[in-house]
Amino acid sequence: MQKMILIMSLLFATLAYGKSVRILVEDNWPPFAAVQHGRPMGLSIDLVRAALKLENTELELVQVPYLRCLALTEMGGKEAGCFNSAKNEDLLAKYTFPNEYLFRSRGMIVGNRLYEKQLNRSVRSVRDLEGKTVALPSGFPFGKEFDDNKKIHKYFTANDMTSLKLVESGRVKYAAIDEMVLYYYLERNPSLKESIVQVIDLTNEPIYVHLSKTHPDSAVIKEKLDRGLAALKNSQEYGRLLQKYFGKDVPVEKFK
Numbered sequence: 001m002q003k004m005i006l007i008m009s010l011l012f013a014t015l016a017y018g019k020s021v022r023i024l025v026e027d028n029w030p031p032f033a034a035v036q037h038g039r040p041m042g043l044s045i046d047l048v049r050a051a052l053k054l055e056n057t058e059l060e061l062v063q064v065p066y067l068r069c070l071a072l073t074e075m076g077g078k079e080a081g082c083f084n085s086a087k088n089e090d091l092l093a094k095y096t097f098p099n100e101y102l103f104r105s106r107g108m109i110v111g112n113r114l115y116e117k118q119l120n121r122s123v124r125s126v127r128d129l130e131g132k133t134v135a136l137p138s139g140f141p142f143g144k145e146f147d148d149n150k151k152i153h154k155y156f157t158a159n160d161m162t163s164l165k166l167v168e169s170g171r172v173k174y175a176a177i178d179e180m181v182l183y184y185y186l187e188r189n190p191s192l193k194e195s196i197v198q199v200i201d202l203t204n205e206p207i208y209v210h211l212s213k214t215h216p217d218s219a220v221i222k223e224k225l226d227r228g229l230a231a232l233k234n235s236q237e238y239g240r241l242l243q244k245y246f247g248k249d250v251p252v253e254k255f256k
Contacts, residue, residue, distance in 0.1 A: 026064070044102050055228045
């Protein structure tokens with residue numbers, strides 16, 4: 001028994017002072033985490049890498065679809081951590097979260113421009129969505145008021161682009177989406193600008209790396225992220241990274 005405790009202590013110490021940690025990241029949530037020219041790119045990736053660098057730790061990154069990212073860190077703790085994740089009661093029951101978040105996600109509801117014009121803006125609050133269908137990425141929360149409202153018909157999709165295409169075609173009248181993700185897709189898909197209109201704002205949700213409750217590396221990764229992210233946020237580098245992805249005209253304070 002003492003030998004086993006000694007081995008576990010050595011493993012913990014190796015990770016605590018080691019040079020790399022392995023964390024999963026989703027592959028289709030630009031500009032936060034996506035694949036570009038066959039390589040991982042995005043604000044979240046840069047933030048996690050910079051925070052761990054301050055802890056003298058390299059990031060071993062594995063990109064997978066978001067639902068697989070969730071599953072691998074829940075079922076038996078096959079992987080230690082995954083990002084990007086917000087918090088709600090369901091996710092808190094399955095995962096552990098660091099104290100420090102990466103940034104704040106500004107959620108919103110968008111609709112079909114022609115449909116909204118015909119209805120003369122019938123949706124002015126979350127409750128006005130009751131009885132209506134809203135497309136959104138599976139597994140991603142948009143605040144308690146929206147998530148817990150069972151009268152809103154939620155149509156879960158593989159990614160945000162699918163949600164926007166459904167709204168554009170009129171198959172679904174509304175979608176829940178992050179503000180910067182919306183801007184990213186509108187900038188690169190001019191046809192969407194003619195069809196998509198912003199309807200109402202949702203909550204401003206902190207986005208985290210979530211961690212397995214059973215993986216042996218989770219505790220040390222949490223410590224490294226908390227120390228590294230706290231130090232990063234106290235430096236000029238944090239604001240510079242936000243500005244890099246959001247642009248010079250976007251006030252980054254609302255995302256901190």
